[in-house]
Amino acid sequence: MADLSQFDPNSVSLLSNNIFGLPTTEEDAKLVLLPVPWEVTVSYTHGTARGPEQIFKASLQVDLYDPDAKDGWKSGFFMRDIDKQLLLRSDYLRKEAELYLKFLTEGGDISDNEFLKKTLVDVNAGTVAMNEWVYRHTKELLRNDKLVALVGGDHSTPLGFFKAIGEHKGDFGILQIDAHCDLREEYEGFKYSHASIMYNAIREVPQLTRLVQIGIRDYCEEEVDFINNSDGKVVTFFDRDIKTRQYEGDTWKMICDDIIATLPDQVYISFDIDGLDPKLCPATGTPVAGGFETEQLYYLFRKVIESGRKLIGFDLNEVSTSLNEWDANVGARVLFKLCNLLICSNKD
Numbered sequence: 397m398a399d400l401s402q403f404d405p406n407s408v409s410l411l412s413n414n415i416f417g418l419p420t421t422e423e424d425a426k427l428v429l430l431p432v433p434w435e436v437t438v439s440y441t442h443g444t445a446r447g448p449e450q451i452f453k454a455s456l457q458v459d460l461y462d463p464d465a466k467d468g469w470k471s472g473f474f475m476r477d478i479d480k481q482l483l484l485r486s487d488y489l490r491k492e493a494e495l496y497l498k499f500l501t502e503g504g505d506i507s508d509n510e511f512l513k514k515t516l517v518d519v520n521a522g523t524v525a526m527n528e529w530v531y532r533h534t535k536e537l538l539r540n541d542k543l544v545a546l547v548g549g550d551h552s553t554p555l556g557f558f559k560a561i562g563e564h565k566g567d568f569g570i571l572q573i574d575a576h577c578d579l580r581e582e583y584e585g586f587k588y589s590h591a592s593i594m595y596n597a598i599r600e601v602p603q604l605t606r607l608v609q610i611g612i613r614d615y616c617e618e619e620v621d622f623i624n625n626s627d628g629k630v631v632t633f634f635d636r637d638i639k640t641r642q643y644e645g646d647t648w649k650m651i652c653d654d655i656i657a658t659l660p661d662q663v664y665i666s667f668d669i670d671g672l673d674p675k676l677c678p679a680t681g682t683p684v685a686g687g688f689e690t691e692q693l694y695y696l697f698r699k700v701i702e703s704g705r706k707l708i709g710f711d712l713n714e715v716s717t718s719l720n721e722w723d724a725n726v727g728a729r730v731l732f733k734l735c736n737l738l739i740c741s742n743k744d
Contacts, residue, residue, distance in 0.1 A: 400470060409456035415475040416455045416732060425474035426742075427543040427735055430533055432553040433483040434526055436490050436519055437589040439497070440682045443716035445486045448547045449478055450717050450724035451731060458732050464698060465736035473735050475547070482529065489522045497584060506585070516585050523552060523588035531556030538564040543738055547731065548713035550590040550681060551578060551668050555597060557711065561664060562603030565708050568662035569606035570597065571655075571700070573671035573693060575684040577612055577619040577632065590681075590714075593666075595622070598629065608658050610696075611635050611671040614684045631658045635686045652696045656703050663700055665710040665734065667693075669727060676726045679718035690730060697737050707741035710734050 400419070409417025415429060422428055431448030438444065452475060460469045492515045499512055506512050530546070534557040537544045546557050551574075562568065572578075572594060579598075583591035597604055606629060613635035623630045633655055641651055669676075672690065674683035701707065712734060715727035 405460045405469070411456070415452055415473055416458050416460065416469065418469060418473055420472040420474045422474045422476065425472035425542070427471065427473050427545065427738060428537050429473065429475040429545050429547050429731075429735075430530070430537070430557075431475060431478050431547045432526070432530055432549040433478055434486045434549040434553050435681070436486055436493055436522060436526075436550075437552055437583070437586040437591075438490075438550050438681045439584060439589075439591065441679070441716070442490065442681065443679060443718075444548060444550045444681055444714050445483060445490070446717045447549060447713075447715040447724070447727065448475070450721065451547060451712075451715055451727045454721060454724035454728040455731065457725070458728050462733065462736045464694070464733070465740045468736035468739045471739045479529075482526070485522060485526075489519050493519050493586075500584060520587050523586065526553070527556040527588060529556070530554065531560050535560040535563070543742055544709055545734065545738065546711040548711060548715075551593050551666075551713045552588055552590040553713060554666060554711040555588065555593060555600070557709070558597050558601045558604065558664070561709050562601050565603075565662055567603050567605045567660065568664055568708055569608060569660040570594070570604060570664050570666050571659060572607060572609045572666045572668070573611055573688070574609060574666075574668040575611060575614050575635075575670040575687060576668070576682065577609060577615040577623070578668075579619040579622045579630070580616070581618070594630075598626075605629070606631065606658065606660055608655060609633065610638070610655060611687055613686045614682070639686070648692060648695065649699075652699050655696065656700055656705070659700065659705055661705055662708050663705050664708055665697070667710060667712045667730065667734065669712065669714045669723070669730070672726070677715065677723050679716040679723045680714045681716060690726070690733075694733055694737075697734075701737065701741045707738050710738060
């Protein structure tokens, strides 16, 4: 445990300290955050590869008092340094992917273009390497008895973490906060696209017993068919249906009770920031009108814990850069809440 005798939680955050201005080392921390600066397969606007760095900077403005976990920060939160080589690799492959996507959207035939065929191979190989990197680092942290969370990057980033935490914790369910299903078999030729993360999780993580999606409001027929043919393994609470129930008199508590009833005992939260109302994350890669307020989701997460279910990990993805730093500000506060709730759910 870090020596906090000289630390004033009510004072200004020091730049020399770690995430949220905490004087915590990785050794002392109960919860370690792994930043994954990656956005190779994004299909609309970019900027999420710098998300972890921007969240870190904004976190220094977050006050440490949380009524859900008044002393949660004392358990120690620590974010590892950004891996510069991973970021450079993302930047390089993103430029290749942009050329490929421009050609594709202009109606080009990839089979006639040897350069772009190689680009597709390079991008797919790069995402495989990123998945292996995430798996290796999260597995190491879990073996060291750390609580672990991932900060992206785009939503393709946590697949390796899903695999590591499944191997370490056994059967679990994912509670996915998102505007999108992310259930495409592949997208734009990319097997490990951000639009395919949950499809790949279902196919490649045997310990994943249930995927519960909430806030979904932008999806394709292929994804609806996948949900309908999943034999209940995928349960989707579409944004339209949630809103309709509220308009017709159902309370948010009633809807939360129904969501929680579908979850297994161990729950992992996969939080795509575009699950929120886009006024809270306007610079995210693919914003969609609709979505949640932060307090709605915090209420749901508290109720998950109160139900006796255990949070085992989380990822926060798709926070992008913006000129006024608003997205990072919101992202940092969502991250702080998730950290505290994970600590609450794992009290010794």
